[in-house]
C-alpha cells in the first residue's frame with residue numbers, strides 16, 4: 001500500500017518550497033500578521049505569475065491540468081508555511097463556480113481577472129442569525145426592473161474590506177421551503193448602500209460584518225437559476241473536502257522542537273531530553289500523520305469518483321481539535337514564558353505558542369464547526385438519521 005502522493009506531486013512540492021523560499025518573505029508574513037488579513041496582493045500576483053492559481057483546472061480554461069494529488073501537495077506546502085491564501089482561495093472557489101454555472105458573459109468578465117490576481121471575491125453566506133444553517137439566509141433580494149435590490153446583513157465576511165465582489169447568498173422567495181427560495185449573486189462592493197464594519201477575532205484575524213442597504217445588482221451578476229442558489233452552494237462547498245489544518249499542526253510541532261533544543265530545564269539539562277517533552281513531540285507527530293492520511297484519503301476518494309461524504313469532515317474535525325488540544329498542552333509544558341505575546345522581546349518562539357492557542361479556536365469554527373462536522377460524519381459515514 002502506497003500512502004505517498006506520487007512522484008509528480010513531490011516534484012511540485014519541491015518547486016513550491018523553492019518558490020516560497022524566494023517569495024514568501026518575513027516582511028509579507030509580518031504584514032499579514034499585523035493586519036490580521038490572510039491575503040497579500042504581491043504574494044497573490046507571484047502565485048498567479050507561476051500559473052498556480054488554478055493548478056487543477058484544465059489547461060484550456062487557464063489552469064495547469066494538475067491531478068488532485070498534485071494540487072494537494074502544493075496546498076500542504078502553502079499551509080505549512082502559513083502563506084496568505086484565504087483571499088486567493090475564496091476568489092478561485094467562486095471563479096470555479098462561475099466556470100461551472102455562470103453565463104458566458106460573466107465568465108469572460110470575472111475569470112481572466114481572477115486568474116491574473118487582479119480581483120478579490122469574498123464569501124457572504126453567514127448572517128448574524130444564521131451560520132451553520134446557511135440555508136436559513138434572510139438577506140433579501142427583490143426583483144427591481146432588470147436587476148435586483150439587496151437588503152440585509154452578513155456576518156464574518158472575511159476580506160470584504162479589500163474585496164471587489166462578495167459572493168452573496170440571498171433569499172428570493174420567502175414562501176417556499178428554505179432551500180428552494182435562495183439565489184446567489186456577485187455583489188460589487190464599491191457602490192452606495194454597502195457598509196463594512198471591522199470585526200476582530202480572538203486571534204486578531206480581521207473579518208467583517210457587511211450591511212446591504214437597498215443595494216442594486218444587475219441580473220447579469222446572478223449566478224445560477226433564480227431560486228436555484230442551493231445548487232450553486234453545493235458546487236461551491238464541494239471544494240471544501242480538503243479542509244484539514246495539518247499545516248498548522250506541523251508549524252506548532254516545528255516550534256516545539258526548536259524550543260526544546262534551545263531551552264534548559266531547572267536541572268541544567270536541555271529540555272529536548274525531558275520525557276514529558278518527548279511524549280508531547282511523539283503525540284504531536286502521530287496526530288500529524290493521522291491528519292495527513294485523513295486529508296489525503298478524502299482527496300484521493302474524490303479524485304477516484306468514490307463516495308467522499310463524511311471523509312472530509314473527519315479530516316477537518318480531527319486536525320482542528322487535535323491542534324486545539326496540542327496548543328493547550330504545549331502552553332502548559334513550556335510554562336509561563338509561553339504566555340508572552342509576539343512583539344515582546346523576551347517572548348518564547350516569537351509568541352507563537354500563546355498565539356497558537358488563540359488561533360486554534362477559530363479553526364474549529366470556520367468551514368463548518370466541529371459539531372456540524374460530527375453531524376455530517378454521523379449521517380454519511382455511519383448512516384445515522386439526520387438530526388432534527
Ligand SMILES: Cc1cc2nc3c(=O)[nH]c(=O)nc-3n(C[C@H](O)[C@H](O)[C@H](O)COP(=O)(O)OP(=O)(O)OC[C@H]3O[C@@H](n4cnc5c(N)ncnc54)[C@H](O)[C@@H]3O)c2cc1C
Nearest residue numbers: 123124125126130131132156157158365366367369371372
Ligand atoms: C474567523 C472566521 C472567518 C469566517 N469567514 C467567513 C467568510 O468569509 N464567509 C462566511 O460566510 N462565513 C465565514 N465565517 C463564518 C463561519 O462559517 C461560521 O461562524 C460557522 O459556520 C458557524 O456559524 P455561527 O458562527 O453562526 O454559529 P451557529 O451556527 O449559530 O452555531 C452556534 C453553536 O451551535 C452549534 N450548532 C449549530 N447548529 C448545530 C447543529 N445542527 N447540531 C449541533 N450543533 C450545532 C455550533 O457548532 C456552534 O457551537 C467565518 C467565521 C470565523 C470565526
